[in-house]
């Protein structure tokens with residue numbers, strides 16, 4: 511592989527474009543907005559989504575999706591809830607053998623479908639992969655050491671794409687458990703909102719640590735029930751990403767939760783930024799209820815987002831559940 515297409519020039523798409531270019535690939539970066547494309551072509555800096563980072567010279571820019579047709583693999587890096595429309599648009603222009611690598615983290619809200627299944631519905635005969643793990647766009651773009659996981663059912667293809675994207679500061683492990691990898695990325699965002707709320711309400715570091723540990727137990731239960739492997743959840747895309755996003759307001763999900771904890775409404779707390787956990791919480795909980803999976807922390811986030819509970823009511827509900835065995 512030597513040509514990588516990237517659909518979506520937000521923070522993560524731009525950072526991945528730089529990583530792929532640094533790994534030695536020619537990169538074609540697609541964005542829908544022609545004004546953004548013209549500005550990027552002039553300044554080579556994505557001031558709106560990734561300020562202060564210069565795009566690598568090997569990145570060419572386009573607003574024409576069919577320019578991605580010659581790529582050896584295409585990374586889809588738009589918000590989770592746009593996956594169906596973007597996969598359909600890409601299906602119309604990409605050769606059927608071109609692998610599509612999902613980089614969004616979420617579950618389709620309307621249908622409660624995992625994103626890989628959405629892509630497989632739209633491009634039934636094409637290879638699909640998932641890239642996920644603890645990786646802030648700014649860290650990757652600044653060349654700070656980062657490790658992520660690339661999963662594809664075809665082990666050889668996973669290894670090939672992982673090798674093509676790996677560079678001196680971006681280390682891509684390969685895996686075949688796409689379900690486990692995508693569940694980790696989708697569910698940790700919901701749990702990070704809970705951790706942020708604990709920080710915003712100033713409930714202390716002990717409460718935050720308890721939430722991470724009990725949140726991980728929820729993640730594991732959910733993933734096992736939906737066919738993910740426990741080992742995957744203990745790796746970069748599960749525990750690794752949960753710990754990262756539950757640690758710092760650099761995470762948009764954590765920062766959103768913090769503002770909820772400070773008393774802001776969900777809309778004011780989001781402040782126009784993408785908060786994938788808020789978009790995914792109800793779908794995650796619907797899937798959990800379908801299989802009677804106990805997920806009290808994710809449920810508390812769902813209740814806060816719907817306006818049914820305040821943060822204080824959520825804390826009371828979690829602390830006053832019947833005592834039980836830890837495992």
Ligand SMILES: NC(=O)C1=CN([C@@H]2O[C@H](COP(=O)(O)OP(=O)(O)OC[C@H]3O[C@@H](n4cnc5c(N)ncnc54)[C@H](O)[C@@H]3O)[C@@H](O)[C@H]2O)C=CC1
Pocket residue numbers: 518519520521522523541542559587588589590592596613614615616645646647648784786
């Ligand atoms: N920012 C980060 O550090 C990381 C983000 N991700 C995931 O990557 C995905 C994208 O996140 P970011 O790039 O950070 O978001 P962002 O908000 O920075 O950028 C989103 C991009 O998608 C475009 N977009 C929005 N709606 C669209 C539509 N309907 N059709 C086509 N393009 C559309 C926007 O114009 C923008 O270029 C999310 O699922 C996020 O969870 C994953 C790892 C790290």
Ligand SMILES: O=C(CO)COP(=O)(O)O
Pocket residue numbers: 615643644645646699702751754755760761762763764786
């Ligand atoms: O997924 C991420 C880091 O791995 C980014 O998290 P946020 O979307 O919460 O900023």
